[in-house]
Amino acid sequence: MIRIAHVITGLDVGGAEMMLYKLLSAGDRSRFEARVYCLTEGGPMAERIEALGVPVVALGARGGLSFLAALPRLAGALRAFAPDVVQTWLYHADLAGLLVRPWLGDARLCWNLRCSVLGPAEYPWTTRALVRTLGWLSPLPDLVMANSAAGRAAHVAVGYRPRRWELVANGFDTRIFRPDAALRLALRQSLAIPADAPVIGMAGRYHPMKDHAGFLHAARKLLDARPQAHFVLAGREVDDANAPLRALVTSLGLRANVHLLGERADVAAVMNGLDVFTLCSVMGEGFPNVVGEAMACALPCVVTDVGDARVVLGDAGLVVPPSDAAALATAWLKLLDLPAAERRRLGEAARARIEAHYSLAAVVRRYEQIYDGLATQTSDGR
Numbered sequence: 001m002i003r004i005a006h007v008i009t010g011l012d013v014g015g016a017e018m019m020l021y022k023l024l025s026a027g028d029r030s031r032f033e034a035r036v037y038c039l040t041e042g043g044p045m046a047e048r049i050e051a052l053g054v055p056v057v058a059l060g061a062r063g064g065l066s067f068l069a070a071l072p073r074l075a076g077a078l079r080a081f082a083p084d085v086v087q088t089w090l091y092h093a094d095l096a097g098l099l100v101r102p103w104l105g106d107a108r109l110c111w112n113l114r115c116s117v118l119g120p121a122e123y124p125w126t127t128r129a130l131v132r133t134l135g136w137l138s139p140l141p142d143l144v145m146a147n148s149a150a151g152r153a154a155h156v157a158v159g160y161r162p163r164r165w166e167l168v169a170n171g172f173d174t175r176i177f178r179p180d181a182a183l184r185l186a187l188r189q190s191l192a193i194p195a196d197a198p199v200i201g202m203a204g205r206y207h208p209m210k211d212h213a214g215f216l217h218a219a220r221k222l223l224d225a226r227p228q229a230h231f232v233l234a235g236r237e238v239d240d241a242n243a244p245l246r247a248l249v250t251s252l253g254l255r256a257n258v259h260l261l262g263e264r265a266d267v268a269a270v271m272n273g274l275d276v277f278t279l280c281s282v283m284g285e286g287f288p289n290v291v292g293e294a295m296a297c298a299l300p301c302v303v304t305d306v307g308d309a310r311v312v313l314g315d316a317g318l319v320v321p322p323s324d325a326a327a328l329a330t331a332w333l334k335l336l337d338l339p340a341a342e343r344r345r346l347g348e349a350a351r352a353r354i355e356a357h358y359s360l361a362a363v364v365r366r367y368e369q370i371y372d373g374l375a376t377q378t379s380d381g382r
Contacts, residue, residue, distance in 0.1 A: 002375045004034045005083035005107075007074070007097050009067075009090040011036075011043035011056070013236065013263060014205075015289045016089045016114045019147070019170055021045055024054050026173070026364045032371065035081055037074060039067045039092060067092050075100040083107050084375040090114065091130050098140055108374035109141040111162075115286045116150040116307045135159030142374055148308035151286035166370055169308075170287045171363025172354050177296035179351070180272045187273025191232070191259050198229045198336050201274040203267060203293075206237035206245060209284040211304075213248060214325050218280070220252045221329035226336060234261040234270050271297040275343070276335050279303040282322040287312065296354045298347035302331040312358070316350035 006024075011017055024034055035055045038046060042058040050056050057077050059070035074096060078086065085108045088097040094111045101109050111134075135158050138144060144162035146152040147170055188195055200219070204210040212233065219231045231254070239262035240246055249258050264270055267290075271277065277294035278301065279285070285307030292312060294301055301317035303309040310319050318334065320327040335343060 002032050002085070002371060003081060003083040004032055004371055005037060005078055005081055005086045006034060007037045007078075007086060007088045007093045008039070009092040010040040011038050011045040011049070011058075013044055015170070015286075016112070017043070017045040018289060019114075020089055021048055021052075022171060022173065022360055023364055023367055024049060024052055026171075026360050028364075028368060032368060035083075037077060039070055039074070039096060067096055071096060071099055075103045078104055078107075085110060085371050087112060087371075091127065091134060094134055094141075095130065095137075098137060108143075108377060110370070110374060111138075111141050111144045113144065113146040113151050113155055113286070115284055116148060116154040131155075132158055135161070138162045142377070143370065145370075146286070148286035149311070150307040168366050168370070169312075169358055169363060170289055170292055171360035172292045172296045172358055173360045174296050174351070174355055177268050177271065177293045177354075179298040179347070180268070183269045183272035187232075187269055191230070191273075193230045193259075193273075194228070198226055198276075199232060199274050200229065200276045200278060200332055201232040201234070201270065202278045202280065203233075203264075203270065203290045204235045204238075204279075204281070205263075206235060206242055209281055210235070211280045211282045211323065212238065212245060214282070214323060214328065215278065215280045216248055216252055216254060216258070217325035218328035218332065219254055219258065221325060222332050223254070223257060225333055229257060229336075231258045232261065232270065232274060233258065234264045234267070236263045238262060267293060268297060271299060274299055276332060277301045278328070278332075279306075279309055280322070280328055281306050281309075285309060292354055292358055295350035298344075298351040300335050300343055300346040300350060302328065302335065304328075313350075314353050316346055316353055 036049055038058045039061045041060050046056045059073050061067040061070045086097050087110045088094045089112050097109050138160040143164045145166045145168050202215050222229055239260045271294050277299045279288050279291050283306055287308050291309055303313050303319055304322040305319050306322055318331040320331050
């Protein structure tokens with residue numbers, strides 16, 4: 001039995017946290033025993049992971065450098081578990097894993113990079129300084145994973161020089177994310193959207209890099225051509241309690257056509273209610289989970305040219321420049337103007353692409369192959 005300790009900064013809902021959950025849910029428990037160590041007090045994903053039967057240890061750090069105070073407890077908990085491999089997720093956990101490694105015997109250390117561009121608009125100077133420090137330290141872990149070629153290139157640009165890189169994409173459970181006519185009807189009925197109205201959606205937390213403002217300005221432009229269109233937005237703080245977002249919706253005259261759902265656990269149900277899915281991030285993405293989830297639901301997509309979004313999408317949708325509301329609206333209109341059969345063919349091609357290249361089963365197998373190899377290395381890395 002190979003013991004894997006996953007150390008993660010927090011367990012709110014996000015791309016890294018969701019990929020960790022999916023990895024644990026589909027892993028081979030006859031060969032791998034896993035535990036999760038969260039530097040903070042946990043979050044919504046902690047309960048979901050524990051429901052899988054995987055123990056979660058929350059160390060109670062409150063952000064910033066306060067995680068340093070939790071290092072003795074982390075080291076003690078890891079020593080008690082005696083892992084063969086320590087897999088860290090997100091930057092603070094990468095540093096924490098490196099700092100406690102001297103107390104873990106022959107345990108192998110693997111970092112996992114989840115984003116690409118590291119600009120001042122997306123990250124405070126403290127995080128950027130941490131990333132540069134990690135770049136200097138990057139030869140020390142046994143392996144550094146990235147979930148996108150764009151993410152690997154961005155980290156090389158800020159100084160990462162690991163002894164070994166591995167590119168492991170995100171994976172998707174196509175049993176959960178699949179087209180479902182009943183879910184489509186249910187979402188539309190719940191929002192009082194006509195069954196035949198074109199619906200365009202986006203999912204992502206409220207953050208400048210996600211460019212909700214750009215999405216809404218594009219929506220305003222599309223409504224001039226398609227006044228019956230509706231727009232569905234889901235994600236943390238994407239709700240009516242968000243005063244700046246609500247004010248922008250109102251100022252653009254979109255109150256009747258925009259639906260702010262907030263954070264939703266039933267992402268597949270939201271996806272199924274759409275006709276077109278959109279990623280309009282301006283930067284920072286590595287491998288955007290939401291694009292893969294939408295594609296698995298057989299949705300044609302319009303994505304901005306950020307991270308590996310173009311690579312993931314392939315020919316199953318349209319790619320536009322970031323921060324270009326006019327181009328976004330034009331791409332939406334182009335997809336909506338397609339005959340229904342052609343738009344359905346695009347959606348089917350999107351799902352087939354996920355099944356062929358990004359299935360959860362294949363991605364989990366790749367993680368486990370890497371863990372197996374690390375666990376059998378000798379102390380000099382051979």
